[in-house]
Amino acid sequence: MAKLLSIRDLKIDIPKEARILADKMLKDLESSKRPVLEAVKTSLDNSLYNAKVGYLTPGDKVVRTELNVSSVQKLARVVFLLEMLLRNLETGTVNTKRELYYMCKGEIKGNPRLKPLDFDDQPESDAIIDFIGDMLEVYREELNVFANDRGGQTYSQQLVVTETLTDGDKAVIDLSTLGTSPFQPKNKPQALKLKAKKKIDFCLIVESEGTANTLVTMGFTKRNNCIVMGAQGVPSNGVRGWAKLIQEELDVPMYFFGDLDAYTMQNIFRTLKAGSAASLIRNADFSAPNVKFLGVLPEDVKKYDLPHYKVKESDPAEARALKKAKDALENDPFFLDKKNKNLADILRWLIKEKIRCEQQSFFSVDPKDPIKTEKLILEKIKRGSYV
Template sequence: MVKTKRVLQEDIPDISYELCDRLLSQLEKAKKPLIQATKCSLDNSNYDPKLGYLTPGSKKVKTELNVASVKKMSRTIFMLEILLRNIQSGNVNTKRELYYMSKGEVKHNPLLKPLDFNEQNESDAIIDFVCEIIECYREELNCYANDRGGQTYSKQLVVEETMADGTTATIDLSALGTSPFQPKNRPQNLKLKAKQPIDFCLIVESEGTANTLVANGFTKRHNSIVVGAQGVPSNAVRGWLKRIQDQLQIPLYFFGDLDAYTLQNIYRTLKAGSAASLIRNSDFSAPEVRFLGVLPEDIKRYDLNDYPVKEGDAQEVRALKKARDALENDPFFRSRKNKGLSDILHWLLEHKRRCEQQAYFTVDPRDPQMPEKIIIEKIESGNYI
């Protein structure tokens, strides 16, 4: 197994110059320059239950200079120069801004026209390729996504953030009123403290349902943290929950829908990372998070409203197809440690039914605290995976 290694920002210029020197030397010797990058895909993913997240295997993407690859290789060096200037100056940019910066370079130097990006997805792919070559985080290249950690509520949590200039800012979540705390960019800059012991963190797939639980008094009645995961978790959400897991060492529970998409695209990504981000899963996954529900047995236990998968819904059909593929090829679901989760995928494929997290509101519609009571009952009874 290839261990995930994190290249720090101070090492990136030397690694980049060494790469460019090697490519130039190969050209001068009439050899075809070759660039190797970590292959970030499921067929190069390993899963070690002791680590709890997906790591890269030994496969590399090899790009050798030829007619088909000359534009990709040239664009890579072109974008790398822009990124290195940002590191040198200390400036930061989003992928969108870097796309326009590259357009500006072409605009002011017509000789660069062959390297021009027609669409942002082309420059995004090159930025990702640079990260896979150097084996670094995008943030170490001073490139930030415009995403935020999930909406977070707590009466006990205090966050201390180290700013770029070395100063610190302290945020007491209990003093934010009805506003959530949403960490952004670098959760690694955050230090967490508890004013009094925190019992658990509840991660809710739907931000709306998370907000409802909090508005109805969940964090007042329980020493807890509630996080709205906003669907497929962004890097910021994953990094934030990893911070909660490691610094507070409290149980984390995921509360979401019972369907193939939620289990594979949302929960698996949150717990073990993704194949597309193998380099960064060590800091952007929360292996200790448990699946609280909806569980298949909850449907009968709480008489929840479920419904059949729509055969004509392309997204639902595609999710079931991916579930079959996951059971055969995904090292996370193939691991014995995650048998309970793979059993749910088998159940979904067999029954072709799904149930939403909001179905708990049908149990007693006249009791606004009923979903909360069920969540706490499930936690206390160990009714989770």
């Protein structure tokens, strides 16, 4: 199995590893051998799931690129972009993928000899950056490449966050002093330490930022010693990393409150809980294995008489979600593991019943009670109505 890295536990000497790689390529060329680059294969067919770990990890499959007529441009682009990334590391410069795309354009425009390396559009340069990360087995952030990934909008009356800044200064943020504004940490890696002023009973991760904001505005965090986070749909690396940090540093029960549909189960909840196949080398720090699916659960639909909708297989997006659900039950190691049988059963139920029930449907239970949804969430937590 490929080695698993943690940005907090293990640091790779990237310039040293890059030099070793470049030297080997040069020696191969001088010896009339074809240089070969290998990277971890980040796909579902190379994903393993170990319930003791709780997230998807890479198997031993690799993507192998050997120098030939069809691959010469890719290998040259790897060297070209790697040099640019190493320069950023040396100077402490950070960039987004979009900025790096235009920096490549600028370098190529200034040197006609580099014209064969030009990128037609950003996905081409993005793919090379991802390949370099998978090849060196380092996170994109360790290459000083940052996306606009923000941690989920977070509210709490009990949580205090201390951040060590790059110049060594410390910033202390008491979330109870932010008024109606949420705390939203930037993407990892970063030096954050968490402290609870009082015992925090649970963390509620809400799929919809709007619904999270409604709960907080109506006093959820004032009446309960808790953390509420809006996950903004499919969780970004920032959301996943922030959830993992809360899990590790505070060791509080964590619950996910979201829609009951195939897309939410596979693309949102599974990614939050166990990571994704596309980020196999990152899942150690970008997943929260302890999070439980609080709802909407299949039994909630009947128990609370929740409004729901029939999934129309004539709709391409819904048909695609159902097909992916069937594929997941057959091929996804997360849903195949017996520890996650109950989650797999929900997928089977969704495939059979072909319905969709949104988290906001809880507001239909008693429209005259403005905090009825809060009461139902607390009731479900107390009763153990989660998976």
